[in-house]
Amino acid sequence: MEITRRNLLGAAAGGAAVAALPVLPARAAGKPLTIAVISDFSGPYRDDGGPTSVACVQQAIADYGAKQKGWDVTVVQGDHQNKPDVGAALARRFYDNGADLVIDVPNTAVALAIQGVAHDKNRVYINSGAAGSSLTGKFCNAQSIHWTYDTYMLAQSTGGAMVKAGGDSWFFITANYAFGHLLHDQTAQVVTSHGGKVLGNVNYPFPQTTDFSSYLIQAESSGAKVLGLANAGQDSVNSIKQAHQFGLTQKMKIAGLLVFINDVHGMGLEVAQDLILTESFYWNLNDRTRAFTKRVLPRTPNNYPCMDQAGCYSGTLAFLKAVDAMGGPKAAGNGAAVVAQMKKMPTDDDAFGKASIREDGRFMCNAYLFRVKKPGESKIPWDYYTLLATTPPDKAFMPMKDEDCPLVKA
Amino acid sequence: MMILGKPAPLLFGQLLLGIINGSFYAMLSLGLAIIFGLLNVINFAHGALFMVGAFVTWGLLNYLGIGFWPALVVAPIIVGLLGLILERGLIRFTYKLDILYGLLLTFGVAMVLQGVFTNYYGSSGVSYGGPAVLSGIVNLGFMFLPIYRGFVIGAAIVICFAVWFVIEKTSLGALLRAATENPSLVQAFGVNVPRLVTLTFAGGVALAGLAGVLAAPLYSVNPNMGSDLINTVFAVVVIGGMGSIGGAILTGFALGIIQGLTEAFYPPASSVVVFVVMAVVLLARPAGLFGRAA
Numbered sequence: 001m002e003i004t005r006r007n008l009l010g011a012a013a014g015g016a017a018v019a020a021l022p023v024l025p026a027r028a029a030g031k032p033l034t035i036a037v038i039s040d041f042s043g044p045y046r047d048d049g050g051p052t053s054v055a056c057v058q059q060a061i062a063d064y065g066a067k068q069k070g071w072d073v074t075v076v077q078g079d080h081q082n083k084p085d086v087g088a089a090l091a092r093r094f095y096d097n098g099a100d101l102v103i104d105v106p107n108t109a110v111a112l113a114i115q116g117v118a119h120d121k122n123r124v125y126i127n128s129g130a131a132g133s134s135l136t137g138k139f140c141n142a143q144s145i146h147w148t149y150d151t152y153m154l155a156q157s158t159g160g161a162m163v164k165a166g167g168d169s170w171f172f173i174t175a176n177y178a179f180g181h182l183l184h185d186q187t188a189q190v191v192t193s194h195g196g197k198v199l200g201n202v203n204y205p206f207p208q209t210t211d212f213s214s215y216l217i218q219a220e221s222s223g224a225k226v227l228g229l230a231n232a233g234q235d236s237v238n239s240i241k242q243a244h245q246f247g248l249t250q251k252m253k254i255a256g257l258l259v260f261i262n263d264v265h266g267m268g269l270e271v272a273q274d275l276i277l278t279e280s281f282y283w284n285l286n287d288r289t290r291a292f293t294k295r296v297l298p299r300t301p302n303n304y305p306c307m308d309q310a311g312c313y314s315g316t317l318a319f320l321k322a323v324d325a326m327g328g329p330k331a332a333g334n335g336a337a338v339v340a341q342m343k344k345m346p347t348d349d350d351a352f353g354k355a356s357i358r359e360d361g362r363f364m365c366n367a368y369l370f371r372v373k374k375p376g377e378s379k380i381p382w383d384y385y386t387l388l389a390t391t392p393p394d395k396a397f398m399p400m401k402d403e404d405c406p407l408v409k410a
Numbered sequence: 411m412m413i414l415g416k417p418a419p420l421l422f423g424q425l426l427l428g429i430i431n432g433s434f435y436a437m438l439s440l441g442l443a444i445i446f447g448l449l450n451v452i453n454f455a456h457g458a459l460f461m462v463g464a465f466v467t468w469g470l471l472n473y474l475g476i477g478f479w480p481a482l483v484v485a486p487i488i489v490g491l492l493g494l495i496l497e498r499g500l501i502r503f504t505y506k507l508d509i510l511y512g513l514l515l516t517f518g519v520a521m522v523l524q525g526v527f528t529n530y531y532g533s534s535g536v537s538y539g540g541p542a543v544l545s546g547i548v549n550l551g552f553m554f555l556p557i558y559r560g561f562v563i564g565a566a567i568v569i570c571f572a573v574w575f576v577i578e579k580t581s582l583g584a585l586l587r588a589a590t591e592n593p594s595l596v597q598a599f600g601v602n603v604p605r606l607v608t609l610t611f612a613g614g615v616a617l618a619g620l621a622g623v624l625a626a627p628l629y630s631v632n633p634n635m636g637s638d639l640i641n642t643v644f645a646v647v648v649i650g651g652m653g654s655i656g657g658a659i660l661t662g663f664a665l666g667i668i669q670g671l672t673e674a675f676y677p678p679a680s681s682v683v684v685f686v687v688m689a690v691v692l693l694a695r696p697a698g699l700f701g702r703a704a
Contacts, residue, residue, distance in 0.1 A: 046532060048534075204678070208641065211430075214423075241628075247554060263534050266536065
C-alpha cells in the first residue's frame with residue numbers, strides 16, 4: 001500500500017481506537033470473578049475515584065480472602081472521561097467480556113447511563129462516586145445499588161446543620177448541569193424548610209470555569225450569611241481558594257456541599273480551614289477506619305481514600321459476601337439475584353461500620369458533618385477534619401415514599 | 411445608582427475582574443500569536459506549558475525553597491528551555507508539512523504533559539500561597555480588591571507592552587518579522603534563521619510559563635488548568651487576527667471585560683459569549699479584527 005497522509009491518518013485513528021478498547025485477560029481456570037472499576041482516571045475526579053478506587057477494590061478482595069477460598073478474582077479498569085457515551089460503551093464491553101460487577105463511576109450523568117446498561121445485561125452495578133439521588137429515585141433498577149452518599153444526604157447534613165447554627169440566609173454558586181441543580185434544589189429546600197431564606201443563585205458554565213471572582217462578589221453583595229457551593233472537584237477548590245483571596249471567609253460561612261478530603265488536601269488547610277462539609281467516611285474517624293486506611297495506603301501512596309473510594313471497598317466486600325452466600329462465583333452472573341441477596345444481608349466493615357441496603361438500592365449509612373481544621377490543629381499528615389455531628393441513615397437519606405423508584409411501588 | 415438593573419458598584423467590580431481575566435487571555439494569546447505569526451505553528455501545547463509554568467513555580471518553592479519573586483524569572487526560563495527542546499526535537503520537522511501536522515503534534519504534546527502531571531500530582535492539584543507582601547485586600551469603594559489581583563493587571567500590562575515594543579519597534583523584532591516574510595533572503599544576509607526561529611518559539615512559550623507563575627497563587631494548580639483556558643485563548647487569537655501581536659493583546663483585555671459583564675447579567679452564557687463574538691467577527695472580518703487578509 002502506498003503511504004499517503006490520508007492512509008497514515010486513518011491508521012493513526014484506527015490505532016487510537018484499538019488502544020482505547022479495554023483488554024480483558026483470558027479467564028483462568030477455577031472460579032473466575034471479574035470486577036470492573038469504571039472511573040475518572042484522567043480528569044477532574046481522578047483523585048476522588050481513579051487509581052485509589054482500584055486500590056480499595058483490591059483491598060476488599062484481599063481482606064475477604066478470596067484467594068484462600070480458591071477464587072480467581074480479576075480487577076479491570078476503564079476511564080469514562082466524564083462522557084456518558086464512553087462510560088456506557090465501556091460498561092457494555094466489560095459486561096460482555098464477563099465482568100460480574102461494575103463499581104465506582106463518579107459523575108451522575110455517566111452513572112445514569114451505566115445503570116441502564118447494567119439493567120439490560122442483568123449484571124451487578126454498585127455506584128459509589130456519583131451524587132445524584134435520582135439513581136435510587138425514578139431511575140432505580142433491580143441490578144443497581146447506590147453506595148456511600150447522595151445529593152439529598154449532603155443537603156440534609158450540611159444544609160440542615162448550618163441553618164440550625166444560625167446560617168439562615170444563603171447564596172448559591174451552582175455548576176450548571178444536572179448534579180449542580182439537584183444539589184442546589186435539595187439544599188435550598190432544606191434551608192427554607194428550616195426557616196431560612198435563599199437570597200440568590202448563579203448557575204455558572206460547567207466545565208471550563210476557572211475564575212469565580214464575579215460570582216463571589218455577587219454573593220458578597222447579596223448580604224447572605226452562608227455561601228453554598230453546589231459544585232465539586234476542581235471547581236470547589238478554585239471557588240474556595242478565591243473566596244479566601246477576596247476575604248469572603250471572614251464575612252460568610254462557606255458550605256462546601258460536595259467536598260472530598262482530596263480536595264481539602266489540594267487546597268491546603270490555610271485556605272480550607274473552617275469549611276463545613278459532609279462525608280460518610282473519614283479515615284481518622286475511629287480505630288476501624290484507621291485500620292482500614294493503614295491496610296490500603298501501601299496500594300495508594302500519596303492519596304488517602306475519601307468516602308467514594310472507601311465505598312468501593314465496602315461495596316466490593318458486600319458483593320463478595322453475597323456471592324459467597326449464593327454458592328460462589330458461578331452465581332454472580334445473575335445481577336438481579338445477587339442484588340436481592342445483598343439487600344437481605346446487613347453489612348459490617350471497617351470503613352462504614354454496620355449498615356444495610358434498602359429496597360430501592362440505597363446503602364444506608366451515617367452522614368458525618370465535619371469542620372476543616374486550622375493549620376495549627378492538624379497534627380499528622382491528612383489530619384484534616386473535626387467531627388461536628390452525625391446524622392443517622394433514616395434522617396440522612398430520602399424516605400422511600402418521597403422517591404419514584406419503580407421497584408418500591410411494585 | 412443602578413445601571414441596566416444592576417447596582418453600579420457591582421458593575422464596576424465586574425469590569426475590573428474582567429480586566430484581570432483579560433490579563434491572562436492577553437498574556438497567553440500574545441505567546442500564541444508570536445509563535446503563529448513567526449513560525450506558522452498553531453501551538454496547542456500552549457495551555458499545557460502554562461500549566462507547567464505554574465507547577466514549576468510550586469516545585470521551586472516546595473523542593474528548593476525558592477519563592478515567588480525569583481520564580482517569576484526562573485520558571486519562564488525553565489519553560490522556555492522545555493520549549494527549546496520541543497522545537498528542536500519535534501516541532502521543526504513539521505515546518506515543511508501542512509499546518510495541521512504542527513497542530514496535531516502540539517496537541518499530542520499537550521496531552522502527554524497533562525498525563526504526566528496527572529500521574530504524579532493527581533487531579534485535585536497542589537496549593538500555592540503566593541507572596542506575603544501582596545496578600546492583603548484593598549477597599550476601592552465599589553469593591554474589595556485582593557492586592558495580588560491588582561498586581562497581576564500591572565504585570566500583564568508591562569509584559570504585553572514590552573513584548574509588543576520588542577517585536578514592532580526594535581531591530582531584533584524587524585529581523586524576526588523579516589525572517590518570517592522571506593527566510594532564505596534573511597539567511598543570505600548571514601542571519602542564522604533556524605536559531606532565530608527556535609529562540610522565538612522558546613520565547614513565546616516562556617510567556618506562557620510566566621502567565622503560569624502569575625496564575626499559581628490565584629487558581630488551583632492542577633494538570634487541567636491549561637486546557638480549561640486554551641479554548642478561550644484560541645478564540646482570542648482568532649478574533650484579534652491570527653499572528654497580530656497588538657490584536658491579541660487588545661482582544662484579550664476586551665474579551666475579559668465582555669466575559670466579566672456577561673457574568674453579571676447572565677452567568678450561564680459567560681463561557682459561550684467569547685465564541686459568539688468570534689463567530690460574529692469572522693462573519694464580518696474573516697481575517698480577524700486586526701489581521702491582514704491573506
